[in-house]
Amino acid sequence: GDSVTQMEGPVTLSEEAFLTINCTYTATGYPSLFWYVQYPGEGLQLLLKATKADDKGSNKGFEATYRKETTSFHLEKGSVQVSDSAVYFCALSESGGYNKLIFGAGTRLAVHP
Amino acid sequence: EAGVTQFPSHSVIEKGQTVTLRCDPISGHDNLYWYRRVMGKEIKFLLHFVKESKQDESGMPNNRFLAERTGGTYSTLKVQPAELEDSGVYFCASSQRPGATALFFGSGTQLSVL
Numbered sequence: 001g002d003s004v005t006q007m008e009g010p011v012t013l014s015e016e017a018f019l020t021i022n023c024t025y026t027a028t029g030y031p032s033l034f035w036y037v038q039y040p041g042e043g044l045q046l047l048l049k050a051t052k053a054d055d056k057g058s059n060k061g062f063e064a065t066y067r068k069e070t071t072s073f074h075l076e077k078g079s080v081q082v083s084d085s086a087v088y089f090c091a092l093s094e095s096g097g098y099n100k101l102i103f104g105a106g107t108r109l110a111v112h113p
Numbered sequence: 114e115a116g117v118t119q120f121p122s123h124s125v126i127e128k129g130q131t132v133t134l135r136c137d138p139i140s141g142h143d144n145l146y147w148y149r150r151v152m153g154k155e156i157k158f159l160l161h162f163v164k165e166s167k168q169d170e171s172g173m174p175n176n177r178f179l180a181e182r183t184g185g186t187y188s189t190l191k192v193q194p195a196e197l198e199d200s201g202v203y204f205c206a207s208s209q210r211p212g213a214t215a216l217f218f219g220s221g222t223q224l225s226v227l
Binding site for chain 1: 116117154157161206216217218220221
């Protein structure tokens with residue numbers, strides 16, 4: 001079945017450092033890909049998405065490109081802030097599916113001043 | 114506009130007891146979903162309601178779990194009897210349309226079964 005694998009955390013960075021969180025997927029068809037973020041004490045929020053190959057999703061300085069050839073959707077940010085500390089989840093939605101999201105295990109990011 | 118509300122935010126019960134989780138979706142959202150994250154692992158789909166009907170309950174782990182959405186408004190998820198492996202965070206989400214970009218999540222209920 002479909003699955004998502006993302007790098008284990010925690011990832012600890014200093015403020016202004018470059019961030020990469022790797023995400024790869026296995027899926028039949030043409031899924032949509034997502035990054036969700038959970039800040040402390042809050043619910044999951046959609047961070048960005050891409051619905052087809054070579055699409056780049058971006059939001060709040062974060063970017064991820066849908067790479068079908070490598071089945072990847074790595075999350076990047078050029079300069080992280082303390083406020084980016086959160087748990088990040090990569091997810092896919094099967095094409096034509098009713099929001100049945102398949103998530104990775106989550107990666108905790110801690111950014112220190 | 115209020116978001117998706119879940120309560121309780123935390124619940125601690127003993128093995129064998131019953132617990133009921135509640136989710137209030139955003140008003141007007143016909144689609145309601147339950148997900149859970151166990152032991153810090155991946156978040157897994159449990160089921161999907163469209164109004165009061167179960168569209169997909171393929172993720173429900175066993176018959177100790179019962180989800181209802183009477184009247185198509187709020188939903189409850191009952192675990193009876195609870196087992197240790199049921200501990201985790203239970204998330205509810207809602208959407209107006211099936212498109213995943215319109216999925217709104219609640220803060221979750223942290224369930225601890227001792």
